[in-house]
Amino acid sequence: MRENGHASPSSQSKDSVIEGTSNTNFVTNAERNSLPCLVKIYDCPESELKLNEVFEFVGVLTLDSDVMADKNDQDESSYGFIEDELVHLPPEKVPRLHCLIHRKLDVNDFLHSSPMMEPKPQLVKETRESLLRHLTSILGNDGIAAHLMLLHLLSRVHARIDNVAVGKLSLNLTCLSKESVSVFGNQVRLSVQNLLPFTQCIPLTVNYLNTASLAPKKDYQTNRLIPGVLQLADGSHLIIDETQLETGTLNSTGVENARLLKNLMEFQKVEYNFEYYKMEMIADVQMLILSEGKSNIVPADLVIPFQPSSAASFEVVPAETLEAWRWYLASVRSLPHSIESDMQKVVESDLVAARQADRSLGGQDLSRLLTMGRLMSASFGETSLSLEHWQMVKELERLRRERLK
Structure with missing residues (x-):
């Protein structure tokens, strides 16, 4: 710059x-x-x-x-x-x-002990299980939401094809009220802050949308680029809390801010305002939306109605356990990935069958399933998609769709 x-x-x-x-x-x-x-x-x-x-x-x-x-x-x-x-x-x-x-x-540089351990299958599996138990606990024993949350936390933009940011997996937890988000939402926010180096939370209200400076803007009087809320470091995690959103009227700033959020969600791009012209910059931000109903302002890749069966439990996590979880997320998130030719045929056949069974499925839905397959494999420390992990993804998607009915 x-x-x-x-x-x-x-x-x-x-x-x-x-x-x-x-x-x-x-x-x-x-x-x-x-x-x-x-x-x-x-x-x-x-x-x-x-x-x-x-x-x-x-x-x-x-x-x-x-x-x-x-x-x-x-x-x-x-x-x-x-x-x-x-x-x-x-x-x-x-x-x-x-x-x-x-x-x-990179993320590994923010690990306190910086353990340069090789992500061996057994070690990864044990760490995955303990982290998944923790996510399940803070989400009121909602196992489906916990599994999707894990995949979400491992997501990153690893390629761009035209306007498509390949690898992103935004998540929208619905059925949350002002009361429940004060319990479960706070637990999720604190947990994410403990796990990831760069986090941000936006309490989305009409007043916030109408007054916030989300886009970076050039100030020609001071000759400075004034940062906006959405100018985030690559790999940042952004929580958007829509449970405080009430009926109201958006002014021109509010409409523009809603468009900026949707643009970041869909294309992983942030628009920079240089007053006389605007320039889009690529981003890599994990986005989690907490809302009562499905978000229309920031439509996520995955929508899951939140169904806790118990109160969120507060547990004091030992420092060494936290560090192990941070290492796990940083390490497996950066693993390369491939699909063997035999497995590719299985995936293609399943996707064709899914499309025939449900004509409403579009290209984005099929692409999302492939992303989930990649992330499921990575969560086990694997670099290629196996039949077992693909079956896990299909079952997770089936359970998610059942909740949406």
């Missing part, structure tokens, strides 16, 4: 300097003591740094002494004002990090 906030696919020569700003919006509690700055990277082609990828920079920080003096005189309650001041500083006053070393980070 260039200093002026415009994305460019072109590469620069090795003599060039790449500049980019750190995110000065949506500061988390853990980042309250951080300092926004301009990162200057030397001897590196611009194509190495892609939007929404996470990087670690090590270098020399240079800053204006007057700015630091003002910052040291402020207390914690005025942090937001300092942030605003830093954003609006003239270019020569902005703190700069002259980067010496940088590297792209």
Whole structure:
């Protein structure tokens, strides 16, 4: 990303300097003591740094002494004002990090113990079973929802064919009320936060849609790209809680925000607003919708009526167990996948039979079944689809469709 906030696919020569700003919006509690700055990277082609990828920079920080003096005189309650001041500083006053070393980070880099274990079948199977038990427990012993949740947490965009993001598997849990989401929804949110490095939750209301800044927008006065809620790191998990949504009127901002959410859900793309033109950027975001009825704003790949048979149980998970689950999700999620020729014939025959039995099935439904087959195999640490795992997918889909009737 260039200093002026415009994305460019072109590469620069090795003599060039790449500049980019750190995110000065949506500061988390853990980042309250951080300092926004301009990162200057030397001897590196611009194509190495892609939007929404996470990087670690090590270098020399240079800053204006007057700015630091003002910052040291402020207390914690005025942090937001300092942030605003830093954003609006003239270019020569902005703190700069002259980067010496940088590297792209992946999910494994966020594991506390960073265990570089090989995903052996027995180890993967045991970890899968314990994680599935945990998901079943927090979902009130709804085993079908727990299985679908596991596949959802393993999903990622692994290819793009035209406008289709292959590999995504968004999930919509329905039959949730304001009361039940305060129990089960909170349990799911806390569990996801403990399992994944990048998570975000949107409490969807009419007022939120009418006022939120979901799309990143260029501010030409400060010469900055102002981040939007949907500018998320690749591999992020987004929960959208629709249970607070009531009847109301959307203004132009609300209509645009609803369109942006639907666009992210269907195509895994986020539209960036450069005022004079708009540019779509690819994304890779897992999306979970909690709602009373089927969501019309963000139609998910999988819809499952939530049917708990008991109250969600709160359990204290040992740190080593959490770390094992994180390792499991990070490791099997990145496994390659293939379908052997014999198995491919079986799948094709089953899909043809399914289409003949139900003419309402479309290409997206068949593609989703293939994605579920891939994720089911990956959940067991396998890199090719087996007949057993394909049968499990068909049975899971049959049970899901029964609930929809």
